[in-house]
Amino acid sequence: MNISWIEKNTFHYSEFSDLTRLVDEKQRKNLKISLCLPTLNEEETIAKEILIMKSELMTRYPILDEIVVVDSGSTDNTRKIARGYGANVYKATEILPDLVKFKGKGENLWKALFVTQGDIIVYLDADIKNIHHRFVYGLLGPLILFDNIKYVKAFYDRPIAIGKSKIRPTGGGRVTELVIRPLFSLFFPELTQILQPLSGEYAGYREIFENIPFPIGYGVETSMILDIYEKWGLDVFAQVDLDRRIHRNQDTRALGRMSFAILQTFIRRKKKLGLVDYKEKLYNEMIQYNLIKNEFKPDIYKIEEHERPPIIENPEYREKFKRIS
């Protein structure tokens, strides 16, 4: 196992706080950069994210070329507010409208590839309460400054010791520690060096994203890591400590459903790679129980992780971006 990766490819956002240097290097490499915010009812936080990024990374330092919001059909004022603060706003269903329609974060991320112009795309969750422009320039730093890095993931402050005297933040939330890390340890020990594989903030080159499939729901982060690892290896990855991130907490039941979807994705990937074979079909329902008037009643959630193929296989995309399949 290549354990030197974590030493070489782990950064702190402050290493990239010289924004003039990032602008110079971006211009020298003639890069376009897009920020994509997938949304569903985020009226409390969306304006702040757009406004701060626009002020700091478009007006003051021309690092971002566009801010795009792809919305899953919010019923609050998310789209109106986002448009008011100057983002390009799309409803996911209106992008490539002839395709079968799905609803989920992965769907928004995949469709964003069609409407954004950037060579690099930064994906940021839209529910970050303590938003700061470091969330974007921290992710962009390794991509702009190091030619071998093609995909960067965020991690946040959870202290753990590495090496003899080094303390670094690491560790993930409950789903990471109870589901993903055991799976990675069992099947892909190298990937355990990615400290928070489920973090919703990451950035990468278009050439990476357009060549991988996107599950439409919770599994998108896991599948992205597995697919990029399989195609390009660990050396194209980097991870950046973005300090603290405050967002909404999810209850244990919701995390259970999330884990179910992630396991589905993981097993599907293992099967595709020929690493495992299952004799029987897997079920696609997550069953949770409630105690109602002294009776246990099941809550059954059908979780089918539909998956979009690599967008480069889509003729309209190839036409628009002049790509050959």
Add this chain to the structure above:
Amino acid sequence: MDNIIDKLPGFVDTIQSVQELIITNIVLIGQTPAPTFKEKRRTSVFMERLAEFQVDECTTDGYRNPIGIVKGTSESKPPIFVVAHLDTIFSKDVDHYYSIQENSITGAGIMDNSVGVGVLVSLPEIFRKLGLRFESDIVLAGVIQSLGKGNLRGIRHLLKTWATPIRGAVCIEGAELGRLNYYADGMIRCEVDCNISHVDGWEHKFKPNAILVLNEVINQIMKLRLPQKPRSRVIIGKTSGGFKHGMIAYDASLGFEIQSNSDKMVKSIFNCIKDIVEGTSHEYEVDLKLKTLSNIHAARLKFNHPLVKSSADVMKKLDLTPVSGPSESELSIFLSRKIPAVTLGITRGENLHQQNASVEIEPISKGIAQVIGVIMAIDSGVCDEHLLD
């Protein structure tokens, strides 16, 4: 002066064009908690942002008040101070993350004083956008330890140790747009603590109740005859005490302020209350302590002082109606040191000291134009010939 005033409506549009930057500063400052005495993190953000905008000097004074200086063109003119207090009434455990809607920002401490501080750190960039150069150095100071027990220590220290004369000052508060404060009442802020021994002793046949003892103190304060001239009042502002519903309270405390436009009257009322506290302590045989948390002296500019007149003219040009009242903020310290100063508000809002305080975004540009108009007036010399009485 007319020359300055005529430019102001045009300034509003230019300031509007950097609105995103101003709101970004307000949010980045505001989402960093800064309870009084614990302003260190907010001080760092303040300094980082000022450094970003390339002020000529960016430093802290000996008391850790962060300061940025925009150099003026004249070597001889004294500096103009623009100040906003950094601290808030909210502890760091309170959610400080702001929500921005179409025309509002909501969150703890937004009005008092994230808007004021955010605007203060945006001023260097706004000056640049407007192409403004001043004769005087402009000293942008975020002062710490202002509220409550802070007793305006930050501004007191800053002015005490500032080596050169000061030409004039503008104090910025988030709200309300239209305020024009140019006088400060004399004030003593006090706390009375009542503690009753938990141990049974011969003094009490029946244990007194600390809350009822303080109630007696309040009743006696209410009986004081306060004059209308000089204008005087006692504000009972805070109480706390007790453990649970069914138990006699052993501890209780009462917070109040004595305010008057006469220092002599403040002192006289304070002495009366001291007698009440001592008398009640004796009669009820309880431990009753009167503590002074802070005090400020009454000081004022006259209404016809050129700074007040110019400030009113600036506001009228921007279609604002000046509303005046006493202010116990940084203004009082400037005035007590004979430095002409006014306090101005930046925007309108609601729920001032609640966690869901909210301000309107749209009036902010006008509020800033007004501050710049007053700075320009001071720079043109309106304070130079008129010392305070």
